[in-house]
Amino acid sequence: MQLEQIVDSLREEGHRITPQRIAIMDYLLNTEDHPSAELVHSTIKKRYPMVSLSTVYKTLDLLREKKLVNEIEVEGEARFDAHIDDHINLVCLNCGKIEDIDEKALRNIQTKVAKKSEYLIIKGSFELHGYCSKCKSKFQ
Ligand SMILES: [Zn+2]
CATH class of the missing domain: 1.10.10.10 (Winged helix-like DNA-binding domain superfamily/Winged helix DNA-binding domain)
Structure with a gap:
């Protein structure tokens, strides 16, 4: 908006x-x-x-x-x-940075889940937690 x-x-x-x-x-x-x-x-x-x-x-x-x-x-x-459309947030557990993953990736997941669960999926966003490109070397 x-x-x-x-x-x-x-x-x-x-x-x-x-x-x-x-x-x-x-x-x-x-x-x-x-x-x-x-x-x-x-x-x-x-x-x-x-x-x-x-x-x-x-x-x-x-x-x-x-x-x-x-x-x-x-x-x-x-x-x-303020990005309120459905999307996936990637959350870095080390520095706290949050990035959005585009909607298309989420749609693909929703389509797969809908097929498997036989749900009619209307909406949903979620978070993936891990380490960002700058932080990950410390945790590998
Ligand atoms: Zn980080």
Whole structure:
């Protein structure tokens, strides 16, 4: 979804839309980092030094409630992803990096599972845990 659509729909529902909130949404839509709330906060603070961590939490809560971001838990830490189409997250257990695997790979798996289980599969995302290309040499 585009930033303008998100802002419009939240505004229509009577939510207060501040420049800080828009900046948080804009950052989430344009990053592939799957940031934690703390990383969102430190990023937004560069432009809006007065923004508080609690504003960040409240905005993330609202976006999650509206199903505009997904929350992924990595090693007990909540991470946020505005890419809400079905996809696979690859999670590095060492550095915490999260990468998306394209939808086509997920579709292939869903097709195979549907055939085997005789389910009609509608949606689903999941995570694969391991070590990223930079970290894996330490664990092989
Ligand atoms: Zn790593």
